[in-house]
Amino acid sequence: MQIxxxxxxxxxxxxxxxxxxxxxxxxxxxxxxxxxxxEREAIAQFVNDGCYIGTELYGTVxxxxxxxxxxxxxxxxxxxxxxxxxxxLDLWLGAGIIQKLDITYIGLEVYGTSACLRRAxxxxxxxxxxxxxxxxxxWRMKAAAMGVPFLPTRSxxxxxxxxxxxxxxVEDPFTGIKVALLPALVLDVALLHVHRADKFGNCQIEGISxxxxxxxxxxxxxxxxxxxxxxxxxxxxxxDRTSIPYYLVDAVVxxxxxxxxxEMAYCYGRDEDAIxxxxxxxxxxxxxxxxxxxxxxxxENHQAYLRLVGExxxxxxxxxxxxxxx
Amino acid sequence: xxxxxYSKTELMICVAARxxxxxxxxFIGTGIPMLAAMLxxxxxxxxxVPVFEFGGTGAILEELPRAVGEARTFHKxxxxxxxxxxxxxAQRGFIDYGFLGGAQIDxxxxxxxxxxxxxxxPKARLPGSGGxxxxxxxxxxxxxxxQHDLRRxxxxxxxxxxxxxxxxxxxxxxxGLPRGTGPVAVVSTLALMDYDPSxxxxxxxxxxxxxxxxxxxxxxxxxxxxxxxxxxNEPPSDEELRxxxxxxxxxxxxx
Numbered sequence: 001m002q003i004x005x006x007x008x009x010x011x012x013x014x015x016x017x018x019x020x021x022x023x024x025x026x027x028x029x030x031x032x033x034x035x036x037x038x039e040r041e042a043i044a045q046f047v048n049d050g051c052y053i054g055t056e057l058y059g060t061v062x063x064x065x066x067x068x069x070x071x072x073x074x075x076x077x078x079x080x081x082x083x084x085x086x087x088x089l090d091l092w093l094g095a096g097i098i099q100k101l102d103i104t105y106i107g108l109e110v111y112g113t114s115a116c117l118r119r120a121x122x123x124x125x126x127x128x129x130x131x132x133x134x135x136x137x138x139w140r141m142k143a144a145a146m147g148v149p150f151l152p153t154r155s156x157x158x159x160x161x162x163x164x165x166x167x168x169x170v171e172d173p174f175t176g177i178k179v180a181l182l183p184a185l186v187l188d189v190a191l192l193h194v195h196r197a198d199k200f201g202n203c204q205i206e207g208i209s210x211x212x213x214x215x216x217x218x219x220x221x222x223x224x225x226x227x228x229x230x231x232x233x234x235x236x237x238x239x240d241r242t243s244i245p246y247y248l249v250d251a252v253v254x255x256x257x258x259x260x261x262x263e264m265a266y267c268y269g270r271d272e273d274a275i276x277x278x279x280x281x282x283x284x285x286x287x288x289x290x291x292x293x294x295x296x297x298x299x300e301n302h303q304a305y306l307r308l309v310g311e312x313x314x315x316x317x318x319x320x321x322x323x324x325x326x
Numbered sequence: 327x328x329x330x331x332y333s334k335t336e337l338m339i340c341v342a343a344r345x346x347x348x349x350x351x352x353f354i355g356t357g358i359p360m361l362a363a364m365l366x367x368x369x370x371x372x373x374x375v376p377v378f379e380f381g382g383t384g385a386i387l388e389e390l391p392r393a394v395g396e397a398r399t400f401h402k403x404x405x406x407x408x409x410x411x412x413x414x415x416a417q418r419g420f421i422d423y424g425f426l427g428g429a430q431i432d433x434x435x436x437x438x439x440x441x442x443x444x445x446x447x448p449k450a451r452l453p454g455s456g457g458x459x460x461x462x463x464x465x466x467x468x469x470x471x472x473q474h475d476l477r478r479x480x481x482x483x484x485x486x487x488x489x490x491x492x493x494x495x496x497x498x499x500x501x502g503l504p505r506g507t508g509p510v511a512v513v514s515t516l517a518l519m520d521y522d523p524s525x526x527x528x529x530x531x532x533x534x535x536x537x538x539x540x541x542x543x544x545x546x547x548x549x550x551x552x553x554x555x556x557x558x559n560e561p562p563s564d565e566e567l568r569x570x571x572x573x574x575x576x577x578x579x580x581x
Contacts, residue, residue, distance in 0.1 A: 057380065061395040084456075086393075107453030109356055109393045110579050114453065121451040129451075131440060133459040134379060135413035142410055154417055155463045158501025159436075160486040161455055164445055169502065178502025208381030208400055209408035265397045322397030 004178065005169035007162055009130035012080050012100050013052040015186045017149050023220055028247050032200045035252045036229065039070040039302055042251035046221045047071055050099075051188040052080040054219070057210035059086030060109065060262035060270050064193040064225045066255040066302035071191075072097065073296050082137055082185065084211075087262065087278060091296075093120045094288040100128040102185070104137050111279045116288060131164040132156075136182050138211040143184035145217035152179035190219035193258045194244065195267065197226035198234070201249025204241040207265030207322075216244045225255035227267055255302055257314055269320025271313060330536065332562045334515040336570055336581050337534055339365060340562040342425070342471045342513040346371035350422040353377045353412075353461045357580065358471045359425035360391050362513075364574045365566060377421060379457040381407040390574055394457070413457070416464035419504070424465035426458055430483045431472055433527045433548045434497075435490025435509035437462065438483035445485060455487050462488035463503055467510040474514035474545050481548040491526035516542050518559055522551050532557030 037045075047053065053071075057063055068088040071079075072095045082102040083089050089106050092098050093116040106117045120126045132140070135155050143151040156162045157169065157180050167180045192212050194203040203224055205212060216222055224244070229252070235242055258264075261274035281287035299305050306314065330337075339361045346352065346366035354363045354376050363376050364387040375384045380395035384404030391398040400406040415421060428437035429452055439458055443449030462468050468490075472478055490509045492498055498508055511531075512519040518532040529551035530542060539552060562570075575581045 057395055060393055061380075103454050105454040105456035107456075113450075117453070118451050122448060129445075131445075131455065133455045133463075134409060134457040135417075135460040135464075138409045138413070154502065154504055155413075155460045157463065157489075157503050158492050158498060159459060159489050160440070160445070161459045164440075164485075180502070207397060208395060208406045210380045210395060211409050213408060214410060263396055265400075270396070322401065325402065 001170045001173060003168050003170055005162065007165035007167045009164050009166040010128055011166045011183060012102055012128065012130060013185060013187070015144065015149070015184050017147055017184065020144065020186050021147065027220070030247065032246060034199045035201050035249060036199045037251050037253060039066050039253050039255065042223045042253050043067065043070045043074050046189050046223055046250060047076055049076055050078045050080070053189050053191070054082045054187045054215060055085065055088050056190065056192040056212050056215045058084055059088040059090065060275065061259070062193050062210070062264055063088050063259050063262050064191040064255070065260060065262065066258045066305070067191045067223060067225055067253065068092070069296045069305065072292065082187070084134060084137060087275070090114050090116045090278070090282060091292070093117055094282055095292055096120070096125060098126055101126055101130070102132055102137060103129050104132050104134045108279055115283045119285070130166055131161050133161060136165070136167070137185070138214055140182045140185035141211060141214040141218035143182065144186045145214050148184065150181045150183050152181055154179060156180045185218060187215070187219040189221040189223065190215045191223050192216065193225045193255065195226070195264070196228040196230045197224055197252050198230055198232040199252060200232065200246040201252050202232065202235045202242050202246045203244035203249065204235070205243055209243060213243050216248045221250045222248050223251040223253065224249050225253040225258045227256055227258060227264060229254045257306055260309065260314065260317065265322050266324060267321055268314070268317040269322070271317050330561065332567055333581060336562055336567060338471060338513055338515050339570060339581070340566045341518055341534065341559050342469070344370060345469055345511060345513065346374055347422070349373040351375045351377055351420060353379070353416060353421050353424040353465050355426045355458065355461065356394050357427050359427060361570070361574055361580055362425060362471060363387060364390060365569055368569050368573070369566065377412050377415070379412055380409050381412060383407070383412065390579070392579065413460050413464070416460065419466070421465045422467065424461035424468040426461055426468060426470050426488060428470060428472055428488065430478055430480050431470055431512065432480055432483045432490070434492060434494060435470065435512065435521060435528060436483050436486045436492065437470060437488040437490065438485045439487045440485040442484050458488040462490070466507055468508070469511045469513065470509065471513045474516040474542070476545060476547045479546040479548065491521065494526050495524070516545060519550070527551055529553060530556055532559045534559050535561045
């Protein structure tokens with residue numbers, strides 16, 4: 001197949017699909033084993049300096065914020081990251097722990113551009129930004145989830161996105177049309193937050209699934225935090241709802257309000273004031289450091305964080321939750 | 327002359343909302359497109375099927391979504407799936423319209439949301455494509471909603487993030503983008519624009535109330551095509567303003 005065009009971006013995480021198969025054969029347990037642990041234990045065991053890591057969904061929506069804060073608390077650095085982020089990647093950028101980015105979108109949504117992203121990229125602290133669209137990064141994970149080395153797509157063509165990505169354009173050998181080939185992406189470790197899991201890691205998500213299903217199947221290690229840990233009987237009662245089965249999961253962390261200050265569909269809404277606090281403080285380096293000190297470094301764990309936030313604010317978020325209705 | 331009883335942003339949202347065609351599938355980007363979609367669904371296009379990239383399809387837009395993944399994007403929805411589902415739906419040709427914003431737009435409707443300046447040493451790093459490139463690549467017709475000034479209406483975008491007509495007629499097809507797709511309109515704070523079919527260049531279509539052709543030209547960094555007949559957009563109606571202020575953006579995130 002003739003290559004018609006190549007993006008100049010680096011493949012930050014080269015993937016070998018046979019190696020991924022062998023990993024899944026050797027390292028993913030078939031047995032039902034209790035994987036419940038704390039944020040501290042999970043991050044200490046599975047997240048290393050320099051690893052390629054991703055989070056799902058994103059900072060203000062069903063995001064594993066307690067795990068995200070723990071990564072900073074433990075001083076991990078030189079992370080290579082894909083995303084797609086709001087508060088979570090902003091915190092990592094603010095803490096200076098991201099070295100390379102497969103970037104799709106990092107911003108503050110209604111509050112505009114991210115000051116942390118601007119400082120980190122414009123200063124050269126983040127050494128590489130390889131550009132992908134949201135669909136492209138999700139399809140890269142889907143390719144890995146399928147166990148194939150790439151997927152063809154009709155997105156990204158003809159633009160600077162293609163030029164600054166690591167995609168390749170070829171002529172489809174069957175129909176002759178041009179397609180962009182997206183290389184499979186296997187993450188070293190993925191963090192995601194779900195509504196409920198059992199102790200073995202069988203997970204159920206309510207509402208939209210974002211790219212959780214693809215990411216869970218496109219990583220070597222998967223740390224899941226859950227609002228609720230339920231008996232396996234509950235899982236087996238509704239097996240159709242288990243979108244992430246235990247054998248994909250390496251650690252299960254019980255994290256009530258794990259997505260706070262973001263939302264969790266049908267559980268709690270977002271805390272707009274808390275989000276605005278970050279938006280304001282992150283505008284300066286000093287503000288960012290003060291925020292990280294107050295909400296991460298000075299606190300022992302997620303439980304201490306929730307105590308600092310206080311029951312009143314959490315109750316207000318529960319009041320604001322999306323409700324199921326006809 | 328007294329000030330009109332509405333802001334430029336309110337007017338832009340109203341003009342954009344009127345472009346929604348009823349009973350069509352519409353990919354909705356973050357920000358102003360959400361307000362326009364919500365206003366359309368409460369007025370002239372009650373049967374649009376809003377699609378939000380992270381999986382919400384067919385939501386009833388009762389509260390303004392502040393993000394493309396929050397629960398309001400699948401409030402009383404038909405379906406809550408994931409991003410692969412919505413993007414693949416667009417890729418197989420089922421999404422009629424995409425509504426997008428951007429930091430820069432050029433005469434061919436190409437949008438930039440990645441960097442100002444050079445990519446590797448940017449003057450300003452912007453958020454990135456998000457789903458923008460996909461929407462511009464895969465939906466049948468795209469409509470951009472963008473503030474009108476010289477910083478935004480530029481001869482050449484610093485970084486071509488979301489494809490409009492690229493370099494002109496036939497360029498999308500040559501690049502491999504799906505046949506028969508492309509931008510159809512731009513709604514700004516000054517006017518409504520469309521594209522000349524023979525050159526694919528942006529063309530003035532209708533002025534907002536109180537705006538002159540010269541004012542539009544002075545705020546556009548390239549030669550905007552000016553046809554002999556230029557229309558006039560209706561100002562917001564009392565009902566449109568009431569909906570915007572009392573139901574859609576009560577918290578005044580945008581208006």
